[in-house]
Amino acid sequence: MPNTQTGMSTTSRGATALDEAALLERVAAEEMDAFETLYRVYHPRLKRFIEGMTRQPACVDEVLDDTMLVVWRKAHTYNHDSKVSTWIFAIAYRQTLKALKRRNAILEFGQVEDANAMAPGPDVELQQHELRQYLDDALRTLSAEHRAVIELTYYLGYACREIADIMDCPVDTVKTRMFYARRKLKLVLAARREAI
């Protein structure tokens, strides 16, 4: 959603690159209002990305806070090699992987939570809810890395090169991860269709 107060938009990447770099410099100088602005601008996209990558709603806020804490502490290390958004999402990606590692260790002997307790609605809504549920279940079978590539491509609209920067891996690895993510997603959905 466009932020009219700051003249920034969370949807048009690139156009705000200079503003964001200036904003991050102010964050590096420990200006709290600049940090609050950056937080507001990035909160929706980061939340969605972390949700999509973890598929564990309970840890989203924690990872988001961890990410913004690193942004606050490390803002002075931003060197303009990449766009601010790429730099921030790279932090979010690493923080999410870390959190999943911690959480998986805890959940190892427990049961993974089921966060889909939505009330059934009218027929069409129920059907839509079911479709969404099938897709969510299928996405849940992918690895966090595979889900990250999907989120970064389809929701956040990043180019392959930018995703490689965010995930700190070669471009070919991104292409390969996406290829296997697509294949597995299709296989799981096909198996589900046959089971219906």
Added chain:
Amino acid sequence: MIGRVLPFEGSVHVEAERLLPWLVNGTLQNEERGLVEQHLVDCAQCQREVEWLRALQAQAACDDKTTDAADTHQALQCVVL
């Protein structure tokens, strides 16, 4: 006959297929975009894949709650069914 060395057809398909997600999200540039678009003209398999990937992207955008419910439903059906 001496001619240009053309990439093996199978390898073009493999590379184009791997790049399709970024054709769909509009970030593919120059040579890669040319390669994929040219390949798509004749490859029915990749054309179907593009349709599926477009639906996957559309349903991801639908999570914004800014799109029409019918569009969401259609995209989900295309992805899942």
